[in-house]
Amino acid sequence: MTKIKYINTDVFQYVPIEDAFNECTRITNLTTGITESLSPADKLFYVRMRHRHQFFVNERGGTYYDDIDQLGASIGISSSTATRIVAKLKKVGLVVATLSGRSNKWTILPLTSDNFLFERDINAMERGAAPEWVDCLKNPLFGNAKEDVAPEVQEEKQQPIPETDPMCELDELPEDETPAPEKVKPAPKPAKKPAARKAPAKQQTVSPFEFSSPRDETKDWFYLKHYQGAERFTTFTDFDLPYLALFKAQGALNNPYALDYLQLRTDQIQRQLARNNDSIHKTEQHKPNPNQ
Numbered sequence: 001m002t003k004i005k006y007i008n009t010d011v012f013q014y015v016p017i018e019d020a021f022n023e024c025t026r027i028t029n030l031t032t033g034i035t036e037s038l039s040p041a042d043k044l045f046y047v048r049m050r051h052r053h054q055f056f057v058n059e060r061g062g063t064y065y066d067d068i069d070q071l072g073a074s075i076g077i078s079s080s081t082a083t084r085i086v087a088k089l090k091k092v093g094l095v096v097a098t099l100s101g102r103s104n105k106w107t108i109l110p111l112t113s114d115n116f117l118f119e120r121d122i123n124a125m126e127r128g129a130a131p132e133w134v135d136c137l138k139n140p141l142f143g144n145a146k147e148d149v150a151p152e153v154q155e156e157k158q159q160p161i162p163e164t165d166p167m168c169e170l171d172e173l174p175e176d177e178t179p180a181p182e183k184v185k186p187a188p189k190p191a192k193k194p195a196a197r198k199a200p201a202k203q204q205t206v207s208p209f210e211f212s213s214p215r216d217e218t219k220d221w222f223y224l225k226h227y228q229g230a231e232r233f234t235t236f237t238d239f240d241l242p243y244l245a246l247f248k249a250q251g252a253l254n255n256p257y258a259l260d261y262l263q264l265r266t267d268q269i270q271r272q273l274a275r276n277n278d279s280i281h282k283t284e285q286h287k288p289n290p291n292q
Helices: 017-023 040-059 068-074 079-092 166-171 217-228 240-250 256-285
Strands: 026-029 035-037 065-067 095-097 103-108 116-121 133-135
Touching (some): 017 116, 040 103, 079 095, 240 256
Antiparallel strands (some): 065 103, 116 133
């Protein structure tokens, strides 16, 4: 089986924003600076509202109205708890209500790293430890922030070779032997002119649709599940391109948002390659001819 490579990049670009939201215990609105803690019920309530907003607004082209009590009942919480959660989501800016009352017109803000900071306390399970908040996008619970960077191979230290004392060598000679006379060094040969250096070979670049190092095939199901559940505001990056191209070629990917992103980046990259080729062609035409 041919090993497929994946792009070596920062974790910020390939950890799904959904995972960071699920792992965080507090969220900060980067525009207003407001920070709120998030419980599992808070996040579940937001996800339920976002799914309904996606259905009524993005798919049907209508307006999203919803009742707080019914939303709370749909995830198994009381009306008072649902009211408290909505107030928190509105305060931090995850949802916006444009009408008052129990049935409101809602706007749901997408989860992006430009809008929100997702954090968790890595000392939460340590009794008596002071909180230490980290960015969930840069410090995922599953995996390492730099796990795709190959560790540098340390050079082995060479053991120093002990120098031989010339006086000891003379002492070891037999008494009836004398050191051989020094040989006359031949005249140095004229130095040769250094050969012309060859131009360095062009480094082959890896296509953004190919994996730059062997991927962990046991995680394919995780990425496919993430792409199949993509919504209108799901964030994709160039890290996803090899996986999207692979799953499309296998016929396993049919999510329209994921396929649209793949086609969009394919067109952009092809246009950029065409511009680069035109630029190289023009440069070659303007080079002076050494034979003239």
